[in-house]
Amino acid sequence: MSVLSIRVLGDPVLREVTQPVAEVTDETRRLIDDMFETMYAASGIGLAAPQVGRRERVCVVDVEGAAYALVNPEVVHAEGPKAKAEEGCLSIPDVYGDVERPGRVTVRALDRDGAPIEVTGEGLLGRCFQHEIDHLHGKLFIDYLSFLKRRSALAKWEEEKEQYPGFIRILKPGRSASEHPEEEL
Ligand code: K2U
Ligand code: ZN
Numbered sequence: 001m002s003v004l005s006i007r008v009l010g011d012p013v014l015r016e017v018t019q020p021v022a023e024v025t026d027e028t029r030r031l032i033d034d035m036f037e038t039m040y041a042a043s044g045i046g047l048a049a050p051q052v053g054r055r056e057r058v059c060v061v062d063v064e065g066a067a068y069a070l071v072n073p074e075v076v077h078a079e080g081p082k083a084k085a086e087e088g089c090l091s092i093p094d095v096y097g098d099v100e101r102p103g104r105v106t107v108r109a110l111d112r113d114g115a116p117i118e119v120t121g122e123g124l125l126g127r128c129f130q131h132e133i134d135h136l137h138g139k140l141f142i143d144y145l146s147f148l149k150r151r152s153a154l155a156k157w158e159e160e161k162e163q164y165p166g167f168i169r170i171l172k173p174g175r176s177a178s179e180h181p182e183e184e185l
Pocket of ligand 2: 088089090
């Protein structure tokens with residue numbers, strides 16, 4: 001398994017709509033495993049394939065130990081009172097904003113073995129499902145911000161992005177911020 005580099009805002013791949021996976025193969029499983037390792041190295045709770053420069057419709061999630069590999073995921077049901085919470089994105093480091101989303105969603109997908117699954121998530125898990133599935137359709141959390149808040153977020157990103165030449169964020173294998181807070185990932 002490998003820790004991959006993360007593409008950051010400005011890389012056009014983050015705005016592309018991903019391709020459905022026709023068959024879950026060993027190559028798909030290798031991508032999934034690398035995405036989990038990359039997500040953990042970045043102290044994330046979710047990661048979508050475009051964030052590592054890939055165009056397959058695949059994402060991974062791990063919220064408080066509830067870990068899912070989702071191939072061709074789609075939200076088939078959204079309900080409950082809408083909830084607003086602050087979001088960030090591994091592809092837009094150090095930029096945050098409040099996003100309102102349905103409180104509970106049901107997602108249909110294929111798992112790492114290609115078997116159909118249906119999972120319902122609420123709270124942070126439900127939000128993560130929605131954030132990652134948005135990535136697979138070229139949508140980012142900043143797209144939900146008001147005009148003024150998006151302008152402010154993008155102004156901050158104009159400063160932050162200088163740290164990521166080529167829109168590439170390099171991570172250190174096997175390290176998460178919590179283990180090495182003194183080091184920049
Ligand atoms: O896709 C990503 O960039 C990973 C996102 C997933 C996410 C964002 C907002 C809300 C829920 C999930 C995060 O950057 S992972 C970082 C993180 C860690 C703990 C709690 C929230 C976000
Ligand atoms: Zn994100």
